[in-house]
Amino acid sequence: MKKLLAILSKAGFDGFLLMIGTMILLAYFVPQPGMVKEPISLEEIANAGVSLIFFFYGMRLSVEKLKAGLANWKMHIIVQLTTFLFFPLIVLAVRPLFVHTDFELLWLGVFFLAALPSTVSSSVVMVSIAKGNIPAAIFNASISSLIGVVVTPIWVGLFIASATGNFDVTDIIIKLILQVLLPVVIGIALNARFGVFAEKYKKQLKYFDQAIILTIIYTSFCKSFSEHLFEGFTALELAGLAAAMMILFFAVFLCIGLLSRLFGFSDEDRITVLFCGSKKSLVHGTVMSKVLFQHSTITGIVLLPLMLYHALQLIAASVIAQRMARRKE
Template sequence: MKKLLAVLNKAGLDGFLLMIGTMILLAYFLPQPGMVKEPVSLEEIANVGVSFIFLFYGLRLSVEKLKAGLANWKMHIVVQLTTFLFFPLIVLASRPLFAGTDFELLWLGVFFLAALPSTVSSSVVMVSIARGNIPAAIFNASISSLIGVVVTPLWVGLFIASATGDFDVTDIVIKLALQVLLPVIIGISLNSRFGKIAEKYKKQLKYFDQAIILTIIYTSFCKSFSEHLFEGFTALELAGLAAGMMALFFAVFFFVGLLSRFFGFSDEDRITVLFCGSKKSLVHGTVMSKVLFQHSTITGIVLLPLMLYHALQLIAASIIAKRMAKRQEQVQIP
């Protein structure tokens, strides 16, 4: 078993990705626990857990770090425009191909993915492996999370009403602000007191984050499977979706690479732009899906492209980051 896990880890597949697959299978074969409402539902537990995720995230952010990160403003603008403008525009350009077909819901899921903020932890990890600008990566991932609270619902709101029949941008932004932004702000304000403790136990907090995400995935797929929403898709079509997610990742990765060269970024900054600009957050996606699609059974389908992208971006990014690190080692050898 250890040898198998080691091989999977080298390929970029960790235990968390395997647990995501397990939750989907569990939702298929045992959906009842995810549908129970009394006395306490798993959905309610996940809602409370989400606020704690972002409270703990804020605890590990200091005002000083955020201020220091503002210096490299040109690089930050490139990353944020790629994340919130270029990504959605690429997917938006493909919409006519899916309009009026059975794949409209999958397209909505891909567009939802494209409108999400960048990842926090994995972006920083990949930048660290590839020997990029780590402080800049932390700053970009943090700012992206805050911007996404407003920008993501505005983008998705353009198309979500036709799929769910229920969407109020103001209401959604307020809910996300209360559930995501407010806990982050409270966490930042308590950083001086509890920041060291949060940093000390970041491994345990990571497991808590993952447990809440897995709970959201499980309950979302319980709903979708109970409504038989996946019965219209073949294995070949789902494989095609995975190939499309891989193509999307490399299209953005190539684009931000060109922008980095155009602006003359240093090697360290270019690495940061590449990994922060091409990644999307599963944490924010699962959280926002609960708010954006709260009265809908389509959440499982909407989350499917994001989960595929999440897995594939980790595999591709880890391979690329390791190659970049090896290349730099070879250059440094006299």
């Protein structure tokens, strides 16, 4: 049990997830700070924080490492197709069951989750524990984050108009370029000069990322609670959503495993494909929700499936990674 807790701690499953729950409770009982607009709102702080997150992320990306990682192209293609095509198609297949029901917004949240890029930190941690191909994991997670800046809004944009009523493609693209893509590009350009600095203080930058994510979650749930969006869901229904997230994780995980065997990947590469292809990023989900669902009260409910998936994927992946490591030993 102690070993499992240590692994979960390394992956981020510790005080941070506890703080996520605290922010949701705080939004329920004390929503006023999240709704204040003057003299400066928490939303404006979160918007600036989003740009800084991607700026520092880009600063830690080495162009040389990305170029070197392109060699193992078959594995990269499988991971990215799983992340941005297979995941969304699975969720799309069940959409007819939710259209014109009380759960249509929850389905949108699950689809938003399915269209997101893979995680960086926890994917690499799990691959490391399971003794997989760590450089390939770093490359795939980094590339996934960059691809997601373009692909995630395209996928979600297909269905967001019916949920928010104010989807503007041009406006979304401009916001993404200014708030996400431009900071990443500037950060990459500064990697040669300041990349060492970003790596040196990556722990402090992680805490900054988490602070911005918690701010976004708090303000999002303040809006959702003020509109009483969660009143229609029972505890049993929310438990069913959690169970559905676990089913989604294992469905993708098993399919990726079969696919990697079919392509004849080595054990190390198969481990990398399994963990990078089945993970979804809470960081990118929360910050991109600020752009895609800006000024919308549904953000909190859309983020709910992602937060459940994030917590459950860490538990499941940690147990699986430990078993893989023991088999190799």
